Amino acid sequence: MSIIETKDLHLFYGKKEALNGVTLGFDQGEITALIGPSGCGKSTYLRTLNRMNDLIGTVSITGEVLFEGKNVYSSKVDTVELRKRIGMVFQQPNPFPFSIYDNVTYGLRLAGKKDKQELDRVVEESLKAAAVWDDVKDKLHKSALSLSGGQQQRVCIARVLAVQPDIILLDEPTSALDPVSSGKIENMLVDLKEHYTMIMVTHSMQQASRISDKTAFFLNGDLIEHNHTKKIFLNPDRQETEDYISGKFG
Numbered sequence: 456m457s458i459i460e461t462k463d464l465h466l467f468y469g470k471k472e473a474l475n476g477v478t479l480g481f482d483q484g485e486i487t488a489l490i491g492p493s494g495c496g497k498s499t500y501l502r503t504l505n506r507m508n509d510l511i512g513t514v515s516i517t518g519e520v521l522f523e524g525k526n527v528y529s530s531k532v533d534t535v536e537l538r539k540r541i542g543m544v545f546q547q548p549n550p551f552p553f554s555i556y557d558n559v560t561y562g563l564r565l566a567g568k569k570d571k572q573e574l575d576r577v578v579e580e581s582l583k584a585a586a587v588w589d590d591v592k593d594k595l596h597k598s599a600l601s602l603s604g605g606q607q608q609r610v611c612i613a614r615v616l617a618v619q620p621d622i623i624l625l626d627e628p629t630s631a632l633d634p635v636s637s638g639k640i641e642n643m644l645v646d647l648k649e650h651y652t653m654i655m656v657t658h659s660m661q662q663a664s665r666i667s668d669k670t671a672f673f674l675n676g677d678l679i680e681h682n683h684t685k686k687i688f689l690n691p692d693r694q695e696t697e698d699y700i701s702g703k704f705g
Contacts, residue, residue: 457521458483458652459504459541459622464518466499466508473499475676476518481622481669486644486653488663488684491673492704497656500673501624504654505541506534522622539566542615546627548607550599550614555582555591558599558610562618577617585613586643605636609643616647623647625655629662641666660700664688672696 457480466474474496481487489497499508506527508514520527527537539562550558559578560568568574578595582588587609591602599610608628615623625644629637644653645666657663663670664684671681672695680687680696691697698704 457481459520459522461500461503462519462521464500464503464520465516466496466503467515468511469513473676474503477678479671479678479681481652481654483652484648484650485668486648486655486666487669487671488667489654489656489671489673490658490660490663491679491699493658495673496676497671497673498626501626501654501656502543504622504624505538505543506532507538507543509534539618540620541622541624542618542620543624544608544612544615544626544628547631548604548611550602550607550610552598552600554596555599555602555610556595559613559617561614566618578613581613581617582610584616584643584647585609586639586646587613603636605632605639608632608636608640612640612643620651622652622654625653627656627658630658637662660688672699674699 460480462478464474464477465472477500489501491497502508503516503520508516516528522541551561556578559581560574563574563577579588582591587606590606591610599607602610629640632640641662647653655667667684669681670684670687672679672687674695680691680693687696688700691700
């Protein structure tokens with residue numbers, strides 16, 4: 456049973472169709488990689504899952520996005536609550552210009568949590584889960600902007616984890632980072648999947664093959680193929696998938 460799925464999802468920027476009826480589901484406790492050439496719709500698709508595209512005035516959507524069986528585009532849905540349960544990590548690390556501690560507790564404070572012991576506990580647990588506690592534990596009250604890019608990104612992941620989401624969306628979370636930082640984040644994501652469902656846009660075929668359980672291949676707004684990652688990479692059903700993975704285009 457999918458924790459989140461889309462049914463016949465179409466998205467338009469004005470009159471231009473960017474997603475052509477995508478039906479796709481994601482299971483609890485798995486990492487799914489979304490792959491495909493630039494402009495194929497994978498990041499647009501990712502942003503439909505927690506209504507980030509609502510922030511773009513020209514966007515219209517038909518079809519359904521069902522989270523735990525309920526349509527997230529219903530007028531009854533509180534988008535703030537939705538984005539707490541379906542968190543997002545962006546391509547560029549985007550810590551707030553606050554201390555590391557205040558970055559991680561930001562969502563909790565918004566929700567009215569003030570107990571210092573509780574906040575301290577969540578900061579430590581979240582930074583440990585994001586594999587950055589040892590780097591920052593002695594400078595929690597220094598600006599998050601003083602950290603390296605890889606550390607900033609892991610603090611951003613800790614910020615998402617602190618509010619205990621069910622799903623984490625990752626839009627090329629390592630593309631701005633060096634290989635060592637990327638490797639640390641990949642290892643961390645594999646460790647986290649016991650507790651979270653993760654959906655990740657990546658341009659790196661190696662990354663998709665290393666850490667994802669399933670892979671979905673997009674092309675020109677269409678979902679071409681979705682299957683276990685090993686099957687997609689070793690024996691895809693569609694010629695377009697094989698051509699893309701073997702580097703014939705993209």
